[in-house]
Amino acid sequence: QANITSMLAPQADRVMSLGEWEERWQDGRTGFHQSNVHKMLENNIDKVLAGRTGVRFFFPLCGKAVDMKWLADMGHSVVGVEIAEKAIQQFFEENNMTYSVEAVPAIPGAKVYKSTEKNISLYQCDLYSFSSSIEGQFGAIWDRGSLVAINPKDREKYAALISSLMASDCRYLLDTLLYNPDLYKGPPFLVPDDQVIRLFGECCDIEQLQSVDALTDRQRSWGLDYFTENVHLISPKSN
Ligand SMILES: C[S@@+](CC[C@H](N)C(=O)[O-])C[C@H]1O[C@@H](n2cnc3c(N)ncnc32)[C@H](O)[C@@H]1O
Numbered sequence: 001q002a003n004i005t006s007m008l009a010p011q012a013d014r015v016m017s018l019g020e021w022e023e024r025w026q027d028g029r030t031g032f033h034q035s036n037v038h039k040m041l042e043n044n045i046d047k048v049l050a051g052r053t054g055v056r057f058f059f060p061l062c063g064k065a066v067d068m069k070w071l072a073d074m075g076h077s078v079v080g081v082e083i084a085e086k087a088i089q090q091f092f093e094e095n096n097m098t099y100s101v102e103a104v105p106a107i108p109g110a111k112v113y114k115s116t117e118k119n120i121s122l123y124q125c126d127l128y129s130f131s132s133s134i135e136g137q138f139g140a141i142w143d144r145g146s147l148v149a150i151n152p153k154d155r156e157k158y159a160a161l162i163s164s165l166m167a168s169d170c171r172y173l174l175d176t177l178l179y180n181p182d183l184y185k186g187p188p189f190l191v192p193d194d195q196v197i198r199l200f201g202e203c204c205d206i207e208q209l210q211s212v213d214a215l216t217d218r219q220r221s222w223g224l225d226y227f228t229e230n231v232h233l234i235s236p237k238s239n
Contacts, residue, residue, distance in 0.1 A: 004194050008152060010181040011189050015151050018083045018126060025084040031218060032145050032188070033063060037070045040175050040231045041142055044209050047233055048140050048171045058138040058165055060127055061146035064091035068120055071142075077119035079135045081127050088113050088122045106134055128157065137167035144175040148188035159199035163236075172204075172234040177214075177227065184222040193230065200234050207233045 024030060041048075049055060055076045059068055062080030064087045072078050082088055092099045097115050104110040110125035123130060127150075141162065150158050166172060176191040193208065200206060214229035 004192055007192055008190065011152050011186050014185055016187060022084045025086040035066065037067050038144055040210060041067050041173065044173060044231060047209065048173050050171060052139065055139040058141045060143060061149055062122060063087050063145065064094065067142060069095050072118040072120050080122040081130050082122060082124060083126060085124050088124055128161065132164050138165055139167050139170055141170065141172040143173065145188065147174060148177050148191055152189050155199060163203050166236055168236055170236060174232045174234055176230045178230065179224050179227045183224055196232055204234045204236050209233050
């Protein structure tokens with residue numbers, strides 16, 4: 001425990017406001033977006049589906065991830081949450097999809113954007129105002145750029161919310177990053193494997209599926225000399 005705490009110390013107080021994220025979208029500073037389906041999702045989709053069809057996927061902090069369309073095209077349904085309206089609009093426009101927009105009475109100020117053709121609903125609101133009372137629980141969660149993007153001090157609150165959204169057969173694919181936090185302050189933030197266990201180990205079984213060297217020029221430009229991407233499969237313990 002002392003080890004993780006000292007490892008995380010350089011980033012512990014770093015805070016990104018919702019307004020700062022929205023500004024990034026306004027200014028086009030969205031280097032985290034990938035134009036192709038994420039390799040870690042593609043490589044591990046069979047383990048997430050485990051033979052199931054028509055799975056309900058949750059995308060916390062969804063941005064305009066093309067993974068959402070990929071899954072919907074395969075017959076799954078997708079619910080995402082994203083604060084930046086620009087990201088949601090770009091998702092539908094760039095994928096040539098028409099949509100409707102409605103208010104969400106249970107979340108003041110929130111809107112839900114629903115694809116007309118596909119089973120995709122994107123909630124424009126703060127993740128922490130979302131709950132299982134809005135869309136029930138999910139059979140799968142794809143967490144890329146989400147746990148690593150939230151402010152480090154909010155991780156327990158985040159884990160409690162995500163756990164509450166997991167159906168008993170949920171398979172939660174979590175992508176985390178390892179690098180030297182003395183060299184770069186984030187986001188994305190460092191999430192050591194011990195912390196994944198501390199956050200989810202009590203309620204869930206955790207299996208590390210993959211660990212890859214993901215260092216590219218982008219991370220080198222941040223001053224990093226190593227950058228490891230880990231993917232975990234998390235599922236509620238059966239009792
Ligand atoms: C690093 S990006 C990742 C987006 C997406 N998951 C991807 O892989 O491309 C994090 C996203 O979360 C959004 N965001 C950050 N904090 C949020 C919050 N508390 N509630 C809802 N969205 C949030 C940001 O606007 C941003 O689009």
